[in-house]
Amino acid sequence: MKKGNKLFEELKNIKLSNFLFLLVAGIINSIGVTLFLAPASLYDSGISGTSMLLWQLTPDQFTLSLFLVVLNIPLFLIGLKKQGINFTIYSIFTVIIYSVSSYIINYILPIDNMTSSPFAGNDLLLCAIFGGLISGIGSGLAIRHGGAMDGIEVLAVIFSKRIGITVGTFVMAYNVILYVCVGLITR
Numbered sequence: 001m002k003k004g005n006k007l008f009e010e011l012k013n014i015k016l017s018n019f020l021f022l023l024v025a026g027i028i029n030s031i032g033v034t035l036f037l038a039p040a041s042l043y044d045s046g047i048s049g050t051s052m053l054l055w056q057l058t059p060d061q062f063t064l065s066l067f068l069v070v071l072n073i074p075l076f077l078i079g080l081k082k083q084g085i086n087f088t089i090y091s092i093f094t095v096i097i098y099s100v101s102s103y104i105i106n107y108i109l110p111i112d113n114m115t116s117s118p119f120a121g122n123d124l125l126l127c128a129i130f131g132g133l134i135s136g137i138g139s140g141l142a143i144r145h146g147g148a149m150d151g152i153e154v155l156a157v158i159f160s161k162r163i164g165i166t167v168g169t170f171v172m173a174y175n176v177i178l179y180v181c182v183g184l185i186t187r
Contacts, residue, residue: 026096030099046175046178056186068095
């Protein structure tokens with residue numbers, strides 16, 4: 001089978017219903033991150049957490065939404081060969097929804113979420129529990145419907161075999177390094 005025919009066959013398997021679930025997943029994830037985690041200066045894991053850190057460290061014109069797109073989409077495109085076209089399309093769609101939803105919540109809706117969570121105030125435990133639970137539901141929904149919310153898994157698949165560790169170990173090591181950096185930079 002020619003490469004073009006294989007690509008066409010894969011594209012025929014794209015389900016429009018998955019896009020509806022991925023739309024909901026991106027919105028749910030953005031709610032967890034922008035209304036619970038970010039206002040309490042808590043960080044998500046993976047590329048999302050890296051985007052949150054860069055957003056905090058850079059001038060105002062560099063938004064969380066911008067970093068989510070700039071850091072995630074290239075990773076999904078790099079992983080296209082290993083993950084397949086459907087996964088890549090679904091994941092890019094989900095990240096764009098996550099990014100746009102985050103922008104709408106942070107800059108368009110009349111919600112003050114820059115100094116505290118509008119739902120949990122400054123209670124770190126509530127913000128961590130609800131932010132983690134809500135964004136976890138969004139991420140799980142994305143995975144269940146063929147996509148991903150974060151490019152760290154793609155990066156892990158690419159590099160784990162090259163450096164001789166499992167995908168889980170790679171993701172955990174990345175997150176440990178991220179959280180150590182967050183601790184050093186934001187203390």
